[in-house]
Amino acid sequence: MRTTVNLDDQLLLAARHLAVEQQIPLARVIENALRESLAKPRTRPGPVRLITAAGAGVKPGVDLDNGRSLLEIMGDER
Numbered sequence: 797m798r799t800t801v802n803l804d805d806q807l808l809l810a811a812r813h814l815a816v817e818q819q820i821p822l823a824r825v826i827e828n829a830l831r832e833s834l835a836k837p838r839t840r841p842g843p844v845r846l847i848t849a850a851g852a853g854v855k856p857g858v859d860l861d862n863g864r865s866l867l868e869i870m871g872d873e874r
Contacts, residue, residue: 815822
């Protein structure tokens with residue numbers, strides 16, 4: 797199948813050098829690299845532990861889901 801991809805210039809240059817070195821087409825080098833990458837097992841990141849501080853919590857009237865009101869409270873009205 798024919799397709800077009802944008803590659804970093806240095807990456808493409810390295811792939812071309814490898815193709816010449818191994819005497820195989822550039823497309824084969826790209827296919828092999830993609831197959832190798834897709835064959836790797838995909839791991840999920842572990843649970844995230846948040847560092848919290850003790851205290852009374854959020855001050856009355858502060859809504860952490862409302863970015864605009866948080867900016868107003870912090871004095872950075874945009």
